[in-house]
Amino acid sequence: MPPKIASVASTKYDEHPDSSSRELFVEAAIDAFAETDLGPSDLDAVYVGNFMGDLIEDQGHMGALLADHVGAREAASIRIESACASGGATFRQAVHAVESGAADAVLAGGVEQMSIANIEHVTDALANAADDVYENEQGLTFPGIYALMARRYMHEFGARKEDLAAVSVKNHNNAVENPLAQFQKKLTVDDVLTSKPIATPLVLYDACPVSDGASVVIVVSEAFAAEHSLDTSARVLGTGQSSDAVALQDRATITRTPAAERAAEEAYDEADTAPEDIDVVEVHDCFTIAEILALEALGFYDRGEGTRGAVDGETALDGKLPVNTSGGLLGKGHPVGVTGIGQIVELTKQIDGRHPNQVEGVNAALAHNVGGSGASTTVTILGGE
Amino acid sequence: MPPKIASVASTKYDEHPDSSSRELFVEAAIDAFAETDLGPSDLDAVYVGNFMGDLIEDQGHMGALLADHVGAREAASIRIESACASGGATFRQAVHAVESGAADAVLAGGVEQMSIANIEHVTDALANAADDVYENEQGLTFPGIYALMARRYMHEFGARKEDLAAVSVKNHNNAVENPLAQFQKKLTVDDVLTSKPIATPLVLYDACPVSDGASVVIVVSEAFAAEHSLDTSARVLGTGQSSDAVALQDRATITRTPAAERAAEEAYDEADTAPEDIDVVEVHDCFTIAEILALEALGFYDRGEGTRGAVDGETALDGKLPVNTSGGLLGKGHPVGVTGIGQIVELTKQIDGRHPNQVEGVNAALAHNVGGSGASTTVTILGGE
Known part of the structure; x- marks a missing residue:
């Protein structure tokens, strides 16, 4: 039987200058225990997604x-x-631990404290996700990497800056109703387009912010679930994970994300489901272009068509496939090692019918979490009872 | 069915100033593929144990x-x-991936490049294993932490510096015949006792060196094993893992390592075996005192009696329970995130009858890998066909 989710919790993603990682993590864990009869002594394992604690x-x-x-x-x-992708990978390891019989209950959490460092230090730390020899030492930073991807995509498919901006507008506007989100400010396409350039063609509102926070998910076996009162009806239908070259230059094209395509195929197969069965999605929109590439890799749009999601309103809250109802990384924030766990928190609430931007009739929900510019990708599909 | 080991390989542990982590890892992986019909395309997953790549x-x-x-x-x-304990934890995750059905073949490797940094930087990096708030900021380094444990052990049980030195002598002498070992130099108790003090009562030869290297183990399912030619007959009989407070001050006593006791109990249970069934052992002797505490935690000696192993020759190559026939961390070296994988490499060779310090009739072999001063511990028990 697929593992169940017993409880989920998350701090607000924000700048938390007075909280260390341990404080943020404990805050989320206490909240995860609060709504169940579970306590720390029930946990066989604690798996932590964290990217830059060593560095910050x-x-x-x-x-x-x-x-x-x-x-x-x-x-x-x-x-x-x-x-x-530390968070998504952490969740998947917890699923394996339960499926292997090694554990009945695993707390899979993520935590990141980024904002206490100055921005140059954070930029250096983030660069550890890239290939140090072939990217960082050549002067590439992550905004630059995603700018290359965006520029090429615009060239190949005729996409415009306005099409990228539509993603940011949608996700920021979704974040307004999410109390866990870092930003609660509506944006217009014009607000985005007139924000300051960070790496042409990307501007400030094409990019996610620096965020601190923690999220926690308790993954349990079916047998354990039967003996305890759980806070949610969500279960894991399938997971997938694949990799790619870390350095952008080593890929056949930079307008596709094949690791996401493979991870999605594996997850769809395991869940015995297909893109048209998915009711709500959280994708890794670290930059606006990333959401567009994700929608194509996950099978929701043909190649070169992903811009239609936000531009035509199809991925809006009232669209046919709501994407990033949380606000996404752009609006909710991106504490880097936490994000994949935070996506599971959001989707679990959608399945339970208690999300601040609730979508009607959610039976299947999909999360997509990326490391680097696509070298690590996890896809998770959750369902209800 | 318990997972099998398909192949193992390791670089020499040494200072490798001209090799990056990626070069060391590839060297070990190529060797692991060489003796089998396996290649990279057979791998469902690659799990990497690494402690300080971000920092170095x-x-x-x-x-x-x-x-x-x-x-x-x-x-x-x-x-x-x-x-x-990154290596031991990585191996155990690979076992879970196979046992859960998520993977048929996992390359579980470890890599560390430490020596290219100056020693102050390495000391700082190692300190990330301790509690930054309650240990590092108070001035404790790892030699100091283990010195506190050694001093207290000597006080409680009447152990002498000579008893600690006997561990170093045994392990250095075992390393002489191991071509993968960093040191090939026989020592006497007097050599140890007259080496320079590093944190009283510990002297230089009570401590392991700074090492670079990589080790790789390919873990496969029984079904996969049946279809391929493997390089070894080793199989995983059981694993265990437990944790403890990171800060030494938060433990009830500092002369016991309860995480190792719990991990051992779990591994013995899963393997349906007991201490008296074990034929050869690799323990985490980062300092001499650590081997003594390990032998007690693993059930080979009563509390306070662990010094007898080396002093009375019971843990020597020709003793009743040979321990660290590889040379251990003291003699073979300690590329920190690799060590737990390297232990599996050594024990697999013992099971196959091809170890440079071969023990006769090895049916069951145990590895013990520690993170920090005991806060993370994995125990693995391997058997033959």
């Missing part, structure tokens, strides 16, 4: 540290790092 | 990076960090 807080070994801080000192613990 | 080489995202560099660009990939 001089703190590694976060698996054991945070297991202890949530009260599960004896649990098996690890930290998983797949750059900005 | 400005390179995170090593899962995807190294999957690509070994030729398995499309595999699911993650990096796992549990400080110096």
Whole structure:
């Protein structure tokens, strides 16, 4: 039987200058325990997604540290790092632990404290997700990498800056109703287009912010679920994960994300479902172009057609396939190692009918989490009872 | 059915100033493929144990990076960090992936490049395994942490510096015959006792060196094994993992390692075996005191009696329970995120009867890998056909 989700919780994503990673993680974990009869002693394992604790807080070994801080000192613990896909990868490892029989209950969480460092230090830390030899040392930063992808996409498919901006407008506007989101400010296409350039053709509102926060999901076996009162009816229908060259130059094209295509195929197969069965989606929109490429890789749009989602309103809250109802990384924020877990939190609420931007009749929900410029991708499909 | 091991390989542990992590990892992987009919395209996943690539080489995202560099660009990939237990934790995640049915073949590897940084930087990086707030900021380094444990152990049980030195002598002497070992130099107790103090009561030869290297193990399902020619008859009989407070001050006593006791109990249970069934052991002797505490936690000696192993020759190559026939961390070296994988490499060779310090009639072999001063511990039990 596929694992179930027992509870989910998340801090607000924001700048939290007075909170360390351990404080943010504990805040989310306490909230995850609150609505169930589960406590730390029920956990067989604590898996932590974290990208840059070593670089920002001089703190590694976060698996054991945070297991202890949530009260599960004896649990098996690890930290998983797949750059900005750390959260999605952590969730998938928790699913494997339950499916293998090694654990009945795993707390899969993510935490990141980024804003206490200055922006140059954060930019340097983020660059660890790229190939240090072939990208960073040549002067590429992540806005530059995604700008190359956007520029090429615009060239190949005739997309306009307005088409990218429509993604940002949709996601920022979704964030307004989400109390966990970093931004609560409506934007227009003109607001986006007149924001300052960061790496042509991308402007400020094409990019997600620097964020701190933590999210937690408790994954349990069917047998464990039967014995406890759970806070949600969500279950894991399927997961997929694939990789790609880290350096952009090593890919056959930079306007496709094949790791996402493969991860999606694996997840659809395992869930015995197809793109047309999915009711709501969270994708990794670190930059506006990333959402467009994701919608194509996940099978929702043909290649070169992904801009239609936001431009034509098809991925809006009242569209045929609402995407990033949370606000996405653009509007909700992007604490880098947390995001993949945060997506599961949002989709679980959609399945339970308690999301601030609730979509009607959600039976299947999909999350897409990316590390680097596409070198690590996880796809997760959740369903209800 | 328990997973099988298809192949193992390791670089020499040493200072490799001209090799990056990616070069070391590829060297080990090529060797692991060489003796089998397996190639990169057979791998469903590549899991990488690495502690300090972010800090030493400005390179995170090593899962995807190294999957690509070994030729398995499309595999699911993650990096796992549990400080110096990263290798053992990585191996255990690979076992879960196979047991869950998510993968038929996983390359579980470890890599570390430490020596290219100056020693102050390496000391700072290692300190990320401790609690930054409650240990590092108070001035504790790892030699200091283990010195506290050694001093207290000597006080409680009447152990002498000579008893600690006997561990170093045994392990250095074992390393002489191991071509993968960093040191090939016989030591006497007097050599150890007259080496320079590093944190009283510990002296230089009570401590492992700074090492670079990579080790790789390919873990496969029983069904996959039946279809391929494997290079080894080793199989995974059981694994265990547990955690503890990261900060030494938060433990009830510092002369026991309860996470190791729990991990061992879990592994013995799963393997349906007991300490007296084990024929050869690799323990995490980052400092001499650590081997003594490990032998007690694993059930081979009563509390306070662990010194007898080396002093009375019971853990020597010709003793009743040979321990660290590889040379251990003291003699073979300790590329921090690699060590737990390297232990599996050594024990697999013992099971196959092809170890440079071969023990006769090995049916069951145990590995013990520690992160920090005991906050993360994995125990693995391997058997033959």
